[in-house]
Amino acid sequence: MIRIGKLTDYGILILTHMAQDEVRLFTAQEVSLAVGVPLPTTTKLLKTLVNGNLLDSQRGTKGGYLLARRPDQISMVDVVTALEGPVGLTDCGTAQQPGDCQRSISCAIKTNWQRINQAVHDALAQVTLAEMRLPAVHPIHLPASRADLRRV
């Protein structure tokens, strides 16, 4: 199973919310309330999303956040990359001491991981934020703990 962390889930929640009104400024507090994620966590995420160039921010009174691009220009790779780190394999080529490798088989596989890598990357690239803000259906219970994670 592949897992996406809670924070990434929240992040998508936040972006989807902000995509409802893509030109407006949202304060952190506003977003926190709307999405139901505690303020400290929300601000943390918002900052990260700014660093990932998915959001623009405005400081000072009357400040806030807004989408850096149009929703159809923001894909899930962008979001996932911003929140969970760089997409890509451990770079085998940068190893300092090639002779140290105790599992040469694993390196054979690493090469092949790029295949999987690319496939998943492409899959995520195909889904945009614009597609995510489609019809809400029924408000349904949100389970806690482990089951809460998005299983992909």
Add this chain to the structure above:
Amino acid sequence: MIRIGKLTDYGILILTHMAQDEVRLFTAQEVSLAVGVPLPTTTKLLKTLVNGNLLDSQRGTKGGYLLARRPDQISMVDVVTALEGPVGLTDCGTAQQPGDCQRSISCAIKTNWQRINQAVHDALAQVTLAEMRLPAVHPIHLPASRADLRRV
């Protein structure tokens, strides 16, 4: 970022090794040595792979493990599913108390997660074990800790 756990990595390592000689019986010890993963962990994985119907096992003296199907009939979804749990989203529809949902927005998104879900699932389904046992190139150092995880 999407992450695949170490154990899944090991699992693929193991299966790839066994795919070298797809009809032979391998003992747990043998596999452990070949792959460089501690015996207890290896046996744990082998058991899980049997339960996932990727391996068949033979008990008793002269027992061991072998692939349950041909390598080209085993995809990465199978492996990932066996080792990390069922592929799929949390089923919103099974919630007992629909009214309890405090974040209706998130449910709107959940519906859309299926999109991502499916995309990643398909991506993994396309890669088979047969394709994974291709040429090993250079034996290279295997980093420890976090960087060790396969970033997808």
Add this chain to the structure above:
DNA sequence: GCATACAGTACTATTATAGTACTCTTTACG
């Protein structure tokens, strides 16, 4: 210049994952 809102960093706690140990069952072979 004061209040508001974002920026950055560092710390703590939780929880999932990884790893280990132990007991039980099956089977080959002397």
Add this chain to the structure above:
DNA sequence: CGTAAAGAGTACTATAATAGTACTGTATGC
């Protein structure tokens, strides 16, 4: 038929990544 080898199953422990929080700093509008 009994003993040794090998897998099956379960429960426990430790580690490490993630999630969450708090605090200090900086910009901006009125």
